Amino acid sequence: MFPTRARLVTGTVLALTAALGLSACGGSKSGESSAAESCVDTSGDTIKLGFLNSTSGAMAISEQTVRDSLGLAAEEINVSGGILGKKIEPVVEDGASDPAVFAEKIEKLLTGDCVAAVFGGWTSASRKAMLPVVEADDGLLFYPVQYEGLEASKNIYYTGATTNQQIIPAMDFLKSKGVKTLFLAGSDYVFPRTANKIIKQYAAELGIEIVGEEYVPLDDDDWTTQVAKIVAAKPDFVFNTINGSSNVGFIKAYYEQGLTAKTTPIISVSIAEEEAPAMGKDVTGQFAAWNYFESVDSPTNAAFIKAFQDKYGADRPTSDPMEAAYTSLYLYKALVEKADSFDVAKINAAADGVSFNAPEGTVTIDGENHHIAKTALIGQINADNQFDVVWSSDAPIEPDPFLKGYDWWDPSKE
C-alpha cells in the first residue's frame, strides 16, 4: 500500500533525522520535538522570508510568474502593516530549474539566512528534493502548484490542488457530459503517470472506457503518430496531462489530423491563461480544469488582477499557480497571527481551519495533511484565450492527497 509505505518512509526519515538532530545538539532545549535549533531572528521589526523560484533554466517562464505574485503579496502585506507588526524582508534565490539546486538553496535559506518560511518550487522533482531538507531543518515550505498527490509533510503547506481537487472533478465533469470513451495523452514523467493511474481507476468506477494511453518525453514535440492513434480510437474526449511546450506540437498535430474541439474535445490540466495563446492554433472550445481562472468573477479577484497588472503590466495574465502563490503568503500571515508566533511547531498546532478569502474564493487549511480546501472549476477557452467557467464543484473540496475517501482507489493496482 503506497500511502502507508510512504508514511512509513517519511516517518522513518523523520525519526532518523530527529535522532541525528538530537545527538548532534545534545538534546533540544524545550520539551518540543523540533529536530533542529531554529535560528530565526524575531527580535527586529522585519521578518525574513525565502522566495525560491527558478528564474533561469527551462522552468523560468512559469516560476517567474509565481515570483512576481509573491512579490505583489509581500508588498501588499507590508503596506498594510506586515505580519505581527513585522515587515516582510524577502530573501530571493534562483532554483535554476534544477532539483539539486533547490535542495541546496532551501538549506541555505533555512540555516544560513534563517528565514522563517520558504515559498516556491514548481516541479514535483523540485519539491521532492526540498522535502528531506525542510524536514531535517524543521522549516516551512509553501508549495503553490497542483501536483499528483500522495504526499503530506508537516513541514510543507500545499496551496495548489491535489488530485481530488482537479483530476477527480475533471472526471466528474466528463461523466456529467455523458462521455463514454476517453483517451489519455501525457508527458512521460511522474505527474501524468500518477494522474493517469488515478484516472483509469476512477474511469472504471464511472463506467468510462479508456480507449488509449500515450506518453511522449518532455522535450519531444512531434505527436503525429500518437494523434493518429487518437483518430483511430475515436474517443469522446481526450484527457491531456502534457506539460509545457510539448503541448504546442500536440495541438498542431491534433488539428492537422482533422480533430477539433467539436469532434473530439480536450480537457487539460496544465494549459492556463499564459499557455493558450502560444499554441499556434485556435484552441477555442477546449477545456481545462483548475481552481482559479482569471475570469473568476469576484471583487477579490478583480482587486488581485488590478493590483498585479498595475505592478507588472496590463498585458500580464494571471493564472492558477500565481493565485495559489499569492494566497500562500496570506495564509502564512494568517497562520502566524493565529499562532501568535513564527515558531513552526506553534504554527502547525494552530493550522487547522485557518482560512483566507482568496481570489479563487475562500480557502481553508486542513491541519492534518497541510493541503487546503479549494473549489474545482472547469473552464472552456473562449476567443480571447480566457476561460469561461462551465462547471464548478458545489463547494470547496476537502483535500484528500492519499485518496483515502475514495473506495475505488487501490494504489497497488496499475
Place this chain on the structure above:
Amino acid sequence: MDAFTTPLLAGTATGALLLIAALGLALTFGQMGVINMAHGEFLMAGAYTAYLTQQVVTNADLSILVALPVAFVVAGLLGLLLEVAIISWMYRRPLDTLLVTVGVSLLLQQLAKDVFGAQGDPVRTPGWLEGNVDVFGYHWPYRQMFTILLALLALAGLGALLKYTAYGRRIRATVQNRDLAETMGVSTRAVDRVTFFVGSGLAGIGGVAVALISGTNPNLGTTYIISAFLVVVAGGLGQLRGTVIAAFAVGIVTAFLTDWLSSSMAQVLTFALVVIFLQARPQGLFTVRTRGLA
C-alpha cells in the same frame, strides 16, 4: 488505421527532418573534423526566423516561403560567425570543438530565452499546408510531405553544389586531402567557411520545418541534435550517402517502435540498436576513404 502506413509515413517525415539537420553536421565533420554541438541552435535560429518573418510578412500563405531563404542566410551567417570567431582556431581538434560548441550552444539558448522569452512563440501554418490526405486511414498531413520535399531539395541542392560547381570540386578536394589541395592552390580556409555557411544554412531550413511542427522555443535544438549525431555516426562519418540512408532508417525504425511500444521506449531502443550496429560496423554504413579524419 493501417498499422504499417502510419509509422512508415510519419517516420519518413521524421527521417527527412533528421536528414536536413544531419547534412550540415556530416558536411562539417567530414571536411573539417568539427563536432558542432551548437548545430541544434542553428535549427532554433531557423525556427525563430520563421516566427520573425511572420511578424513582418503577415500573409501566412507567403511567409513560410519567404522564411526559407531568409532562415538559410540567417543560420548560415550565424554558422560563419561561429567558424570565424571560434572554430577556425581549433581545427583538427575534434574534442576541443565539441566542448567549445557545447558552450556556444548553451549561450545561444540563453540568448534566445532572454530575447524572445522562454515560453516559445506560435508559428502559423500557411493555409496551403493545412489539412491532410487519407492514406489507408492515416491522415497524412501536408506539412509532413512538405518536410520530405524540403529534405529532398536540400539534398539535391547540396549534391549539385558538390558535383557541378567549382566550389564543390574544391570541397571534395579538401575532404580527400587537405594538404594536397592546399598545394594545388585551393584556399582551404575559404572552402571551410563556405562549407560552414552552407551546412548551418541547411539547419536553418530544417528549423523552419520544425517551427511548423512545434512553433519556437529556446530548447528546440537540443531535441534534435542528439538524433542528428546518431544519424551522422551511424551513416558513416563524412558520408552523405550513409547520412541519407541512416536518417530515414532512424526515423522509420523509431516510428515503428513508437507505434508498437511507447515513445520513450522507442528512443531507448533506437539508441540501443545504433550502438549494437556500430559494434558490428564501427565505420558506419559506409567506410570513409579520406585522411580528413586522421
